[in-house]
Amino acid sequence: MRTDELGDAPSVVLIGAGNVASVLGAAFRAADVPVLAVYSATAERARLLAGSLACSCFWGDDFPSVAADIYLVSVSDRVCESVCAMLAGRGMVVAHTSGSVPLPSFSESESGVFYPLQTFTSGREVSLKEVPFFLESSSERALGVLRSLALRISSHVYDLDSARRSWLHLLGVLSSNFVNHLLALSEEICKSRGLEFPHLESLVRETVDKAFSLGPIAAQTGPAVRGDMVTLRRHEGMLAESLPHLLPLYTTISQSIIGRHGARENDG
Amino acid sequence: MRTDELGDAPSVVLIGAGNVASVLGAAFRAADVPVLAVYSATAERARLLAGSLACSCFWGDDFPSVAADIYLVSVSDRVCESVCAMLAGRGMVVAHTSGSVPLPSFSESESGVFYPLQTFTSGREVSLKEVPFFLESSSERALGVLRSLALRISSHVYDLDSARRSWLHLLGVLSSNFVNHLLALSEEICKSRGLEFPHLESLVRETVDKAFSLGPIAAQTGPAVRGDMVTLRRHEGMLAESLPHLLPLYTTISQSIIGRHGARENDG
Numbered sequence: 001m002r003t004d005e006l007g008d009a010p011s012v013v014l015i016g017a018g019n020v021a022s023v024l025g026a027a028f029r030a031a032d033v034p035v036l037a038v039y040s041a042t043a044e045r046a047r048l049l050a051g052s053l054a055c056s057c058f059w060g061d062d063f064p065s066v067a068a069d070i071y072l073v074s075v076s077d078r079v080c081e082s083v084c085a086m087l088a089g090r091g092m093v094v095a096h097t098s099g100s101v102p103l104p105s106f107s108e109s110e111s112g113v114f115y116p117l118q119t120f121t122s123g124r125e126v127s128l129k130e131v132p133f134f135l136e137s138s139s140e141r142a143l144g145v146l147r148s149l150a151l152r153i154s155s156h157v158y159d160l161d162s163a164r165r166s167w168l169h170l171l172g173v174l175s176s177n178f179v180n181h182l183l184a185l186s187e188e189i190c191k192s193r194g195l196e197f198p199h200l201e202s203l204v205r206e207t208v209d210k211a212f213s214l215g216p217i218a219a220q221t222g223p224a225v226r227g228d229m230v231t232l233r234r235h236e237g238m239l240a241e242s243l244p245h246l247l248p249l250y251t252t253i254s255q256s257i258i259g260r261h262g263a264r265e266n267d268g
Numbered sequence: 269m270r271t272d273e274l275g276d277a278p279s280v281v282l283i284g285a286g287n288v289a290s291v292l293g294a295a296f297r298a299a300d301v302p303v304l305a306v307y308s309a310t311a312e313r314a315r316l317l318a319g320s321l322a323c324s325c326f327w328g329d330d331f332p333s334v335a336a337d338i339y340l341v342s343v344s345d346r347v348c349e350s351v352c353a354m355l356a357g358r359g360m361v362v363a364h365t366s367g368s369v370p371l372p373s374f375s376e377s378e379s380g381v382f383y384p385l386q387t388f389t390s391g392r393e394v395s396l397k398e399v400p401f402f403l404e405s406s407s408e409r410a411l412g413v414l415r416s417l418a419l420r421i422s423s424h425v426y427d428l429d430s431a432r433r434s435w436l437h438l439l440g441v442l443s444s445n446f447v448n449h450l451l452a453l454s455e456e457i458c459k460s461r462g463l464e465f466p467h468l469e470s471l472v473r474e475t476v477d478k479a480f481s482l483g484p485i486a487a488q489t490g491p492a493v494r495g496d497m498v499t500l501r502r503h504e505g506m507l508a509e510s511l512p513h514l515l516p517l518y519t520t521i522s523q524s525i526i527g528r529h530g531a532r533e534n535d536g
Contacts, residue, residue, distance in 0.1 A: 077496070077498070077499065078496075078498070100499055100502065117467060117468070117470070117471050118470065118471055118474060119471060119474055119475055119478065119487075119489050120489070121478060121482065121486070121487060121489065124478065124481075124482065126474060130470045131470050131471075132467045132470065156467075156470075158467075164461055164462060164463060166502075166506065167457060167461045167463060167506070168463060168467075170457070170503045170506060170507075171454050171457055171458065171463070171468060172468075172471060172490075173490050173491065173492075173503065173518075174450050174453060174454050174457070174518075175450060175451060175454045175468045175471060175472050175475075176471050176472065176474075176475040176489070176490070177488070177489060177490030177491075177492065177493070177525070178450050178521045178525075179447050179450055179451075179472065179475050179476075180475050180478070180479050180484050180487055180488055180489075181484070181488065181492075181521060181524065181525050181528070182442050182443060182446050182447055182450070183443060183447075183476075183479040183484040184479075184484035184485050184488060184528060185442060185524070185528070186439050186442050186443045186484075187483065187484055187485070188528075189435060189438070189439055189442070190439065193432055193435045194432060195432060195435060195436060195439070198480065199385060199400045199424075199426075199436075200385070200439060200440075200443045201480050202385070202386065202398040202399050202400065202424075203385050203386055203387060203399075203440060203443060203444050204443050204444065204447065204476055204479075204480075205476060206386060206387055206394060206444075207387055207443075207444040207447050207448050208447075208451075208472055208473060208476055210387065210389060210392065210448070211448050211451040211452075211472075212466065212469050212472075213392075214389065214392065215455065216448050216449070216451040216452035216454075216455055217452050217455070218389070219387075219389060219448055220445070220448055220449065220452060221387050221388070221389065221444070221445060221448075222440075222441050222444070222445030223441065223445075224441075224445065224449075225445070228345070228346075230345070230346070231345065231368055234368065234434075235438045235441065238434065238435070238438060239438075245524075245527065246524075248520055248523075248524075249520055249521060249524050250441075250442075252516055252517055252520040252521075253446045253449060253517060253520075253521075255516075256449065256453070256513075256514075256516075256517045257445070257446075257449050259513065260449070260452060260453070260456075
């Protein structure tokens with residue numbers, strides 16, 4: 001759907017001023033979505049984000065009462081439900097951006113979920129065009145408003161219920177947080193052995209390219225999938241001697257590969 | 269260094285006709301490096317690769333005795349040393365492409381290592397231009413010949429001793445084989461929960477981009493680095509109920525993240 005076929009852009013109030021709210025706010029602004037106000041628990045964060053979006057700001061006990069189509073709640077999971085409940089009853093759609101918090105249910109307002117599957121780090125610009133957004137609402141009207149908002153900033157917008165969204169959130173941990181941690185451990189090993197972490201970049205990029213073109217089962221290479229126990233034992237010996245805290249992780253993942261594939265003959 | 273400054277291309281005989289030999293052979297051919305012959309244990313593989321490189325082929329007990337600058341050995345680690353030893357004494361540089369086999373030492377010939385840090389899968393074309401090659405030889409002359417060969421197909425050529433190369437090989441397991449396995453498990457979860465594996469692609473690519481631009485320590489997000497035990501326990505509960513074989517891996521990697529970072533406050 002082209003943006004000019006979407007009708008008037010829904011107006012938004014951002015509740016929260018962390019990484020997710022900052023990235024969404026910048027994307028809304030670039031897509032001519034009116035961001036009317038920003039709220040944060042702390043004045044400093046609220047002012048900073050509101051400043052970059054040229055809108056009014058609220059903080060502390062002073063919740064905004066600005067009329068907008070959507071109040072979009074990007075706060076920590078711990079307080080997400082209570083913040084959503086507090087905003088109900090003002091006639092706006094109250095939607096949160098969390099992967100793991102269920103669809104809020106309250107009788108006073110339409111509620112929704114507006115979940116971008118991406119990793120956000122403060123100060124880093126991300127294009128959202130290729131980021132998938134997963135939407136949920138018990139109201140068809142609210143779902144339409146959320147969809148109209150999402151389609152202005154992303155080409156990949158889907159409906160998804162809370163149960164499957166919580167699995168998607170777990171998948172984000174596996175495929176992003178855990179992948180990044182393997183790279184962090186790799187960097188640690190590089191430093192301790194006088195090797196250069198950037199030398200791994202081409203390998204890691206090809207690994208990802210291959211997994212998403214051939215599929216990761218066909219793409220698996222390495223000693224574990226070959227059943228090459230000599231190499232596995234040598235690696236375990238190297239880690240046991242020099243970096244023993246990495247041994248449980250090496251062994252657990254190798255065992256998981258062997259369990260998934262059995263031993264396969266392969267020279268990759 | 270420009271290719272036309274490298275002088276005459278060294279000529280090569282490929283020993284082995286698996287994934288590594290096939291990719292190197294194609295790259296040599298594209299770079300006008302003469303590949304004079306291919307040897308494989310099995311006739312079928314030898315014929316296939318020799319056919320695509322338009323060179324002579326040898327198999328079984330019939331080892332080539334073609335005069336060439338380099339005999340390049342890409343066979344399984346298990347037989348690599350014995351194959352190298354068998355080829356010594358013919359006046360050529362005998363070099364292997366393995367990450368984990370030490371530099372061969374024999375008095376009859378110059379020996380070397382020519383190790384590309386990449387994951388190779390049969391039938392998949394890979395550009396080697398960005399792939400780092402790690403070279404080793406006890407002979408300065410042989411090292412020069414190997415460097416001249418490597419620079420024709422890659423822009424990233426380094427000297428590295430066997431001890432550090434074996435760490436690089438272990439790093440390849442962590443940052444490629446293990447990363448791919450996390451993606452394989454993610455695909456498995458997607459299938460079992462009615463989710464689409466390709467929806468993870470944008471997230472995984474941003475994860476890699478971020479790790480190599482910010483550094484993976486600064487880039488770490490997720491429940492473990494936040495010390496969000498509620499989410500960790502919920503994920504463990506979901507896995508215990510539906511996919512219990514994934515639980516040890518989830519717990520081990522989460523613990524490793526907590527151990528690496530301590531608990532950090534973060535809303536990423």
